[in-house]
Structure formats: C-alpha cells, structure tokens
Amino acid sequence: MNRPISFMQSFKNYLHKHAVIISFGVGLIITVGLLTYLILNFIWINGSVHGKSMQPNFYNGDRVIVSPHSPVQRGDIVVVDPPGTTQNKFFLKRVIGLPNETISSKDDTTYINDHSIDEPYLDPYKARLAPNQLLTKNYNLKALFGIHKIPANKYFVMGDNRRQSADSRTFGPVAKNRIIGVVKVRYWPLNRFKIY
Known part of the structure; x- marks a missing residue:
C-alpha cells in the first residue's frame, strides 16, 4: 500500500530535482543586486x-x-x-x-x-x-x-x-x-x- 507523499516531502523532492536552476537564479539575483549597489554608490554616484x-x-x-x-x-x-x-x-x-x-x-x-x-x-x-x-x-x-x-x-x-x-x-x-x-x-x- 502506497503512502501519500506529504507536502514537505514533495517540496524537498522538487528542490532536489531543480537545485542547480534554483541556485543559479538565487545567485543571479544576489549578484545583480550587489553590482547595482556598488555601481550606484561606489563606481557611479546617483544624484x-x-x-x-x-x-x-x-x-x-x-x-x-x-x-x-x-x-x-x-x-x-x-x-x-x-x-x-x-x-x-x-x-x-x-x-x-x-x-x-x-x-x-x-x-x-x-x-x-x-x-x-x-x-x-x-x-x-x-x-x-x-x-x-x-x-x-x-x-x-x-x-x-x-x-x-x-x-x-x-x-x-x-x-x-x-x-x-x-x-x-x-x-x-x-x-x-x-x-x-x-x-x-x-x-x-x-x-x-x-x-x-
């Protein structure tokens, strides 16, 4: 008899299957945010x-x-x-x-x-x-x-x-x-x- 998969288990499975894509997306968001901050505050000044x-x-x-x-x-x-x-x-x-x-x-x-x-x-x-x-x-x-x-x-x-x-x-x-x-x-x- 198959047990129903809990929400947490299916979420973990999803994360495991798509770990590379998720890591890339999060890294891209952090990198763009950091570069924007540096450009506007250190390399370029916004005024x-x-x-x-x-x-x-x-x-x-x-x-x-x-x-x-x-x-x-x-x-x-x-x-x-x-x-x-x-x-x-x-x-x-x-x-x-x-x-x-x-x-x-x-x-x-x-x-x-x-x-x-x-x-x-x-x-x-x-x-x-x-x-x-x-x-x-x-x-x-x-x-x-x-x-x-x-x-x-x-x-x-x-x-x-x-x-x-x-x-x-x-x-x-x-x-x-x-x-x-x-x-x-x-x-x-x-x-x-x-x-x-």
Whole structure:
C-alpha cells in the first residue's frame, strides 16, 4: 500500500530535482543586486539636480548618474563641492577653463588663452535676450581674483544659466579634489534621457 507523499516531502523532492536552476537564479539575483549597489554608490554616484543654474540643459529634479573616476575635460558637466562651503551642498556646473589657462568673457564670448570658444549650450538663453543685453557679464581673472591664469590642478566652472549661477566667477577656480565626478547620464525624466 502506497503512502501519500506529504507536502514537505514533495517540496524537498522538487528542490532536489531543480537545485542547480534554483541556485543559479538565487545567485543571479544576489549578484545583480550587489553590482547595482556598488555601481550606484561606489563606481557611479546617483544624484538629483537642485536649482536653476544649469537651465535650460538641466532642470530642478532631473536625476543624473555621475562617474567619480572620469577625467575632467572642457565642456563636461561636473558635480562640485564649492570652496568655502561646509554644508555638503554640491553644485552642478560646466567645466569651461582648465588648469594653467587664461579665461575671460567679452560681449558674450568666452575666451580661453585669447581664443574664442563655441558654447552652443548657451544659445537658447541668448536667443531670448533683448538687443545689446549680455547673458554673461564681461570678466577676466585679473579683475575677479588678481591672477592671470587658472592655477595648476584647478578648473573654472560655470552654470549655463549665467545670470542665475553662483560659480567660479564668485568662488574662484575649483580644485580637482573638490570635483565629485562627471555627469555621464541623465536618466530622469525619461523623455529627456541623455548620455554625456
């Protein structure tokens, strides 16, 4: 006479028959979870945008992923711990000037080492200005800080919304160790997803 198999016995039989598949599935879930955690917290930093200083390219509430190990180049969007702050208040800015360069702005044109650079990301704001209005007030390093060049290992960063940005024109060039990382992806909102 056959005895009925208990639920526990049939569950053990199932686990025994499918042990490899179950082990693989559990291992895959743990691995994906661990890698996601490491990428978002150690290799890449997940953050959100606050304020208007990078409009119209970044808006309040945009979500970005930042690489803390990428080299910093002109035009990069970076997360900065600005000099003189102790509140863990990070800024999102664009790298304009590199170490040992001169930088100035005249009549809404930025000059690096006395050569004009193209800044197409400013075009939306410039298009809305009345004639003879400047988006970026004229400046040079000598007038701002009494120096001729951006110091070694420092970067001149600015917000794209030049009229509403506290940036290197205010707090000076930023040391490399105060640049938290380079923005690589804007993933939110989804309709403005972009890889940089």
